[in-house]
Amino acid sequence: MSDLWGRFDKLVNAEDFLDFFEIPYDSWxxxxxxxxxxxxxxxxxxxIDREDSGMTSEExxxxxxxxxxxxxxxxxxxxxxxxxxxxxFQQTPLGLVTIGISRKV
Numbered sequence: 001m002s003d004l005w006g007r008f009d010k011l012v013n014a015e016d017f018l019d020f021f022e023i024p025y026d027s028w029x030x031x032x033x034x035x036x037x038x039x040x041x042x043x044x045x046x047x048i049d050r051e052d053s054g055m056t057s058e059e060x061x062x063x064x065x066x067x068x069x070x071x072x073x074x075x076x077x078x079x080x081x082x083x084x085x086x087x088x089f090q091q092t093p094l095g096l097v098t099i100g101i102s103r104k105v
Contacts, residue, residue: 021065033075040071
């Protein structure tokens, strides 16, 4: 399991994390929301780490995997502005008109 966590520590981008946890994904969704997926995962991971009550490596891996899946799936039905993960989305400047971007499937 230590080799697993060594590999985990070297992950860089959203695709790396999704591949590591063997979570299937739509590359278009990741391209559009890459940083937001990682930020959402980071928030979930922090919650897991705070709750750490002596969980095994296997349990931690399973919880992190579920957190990454949830983070990715958030952006299948929501947008970055709706999630307001970054400061730029937390306030709307006066006079700004926002538009939604959708993808036809």
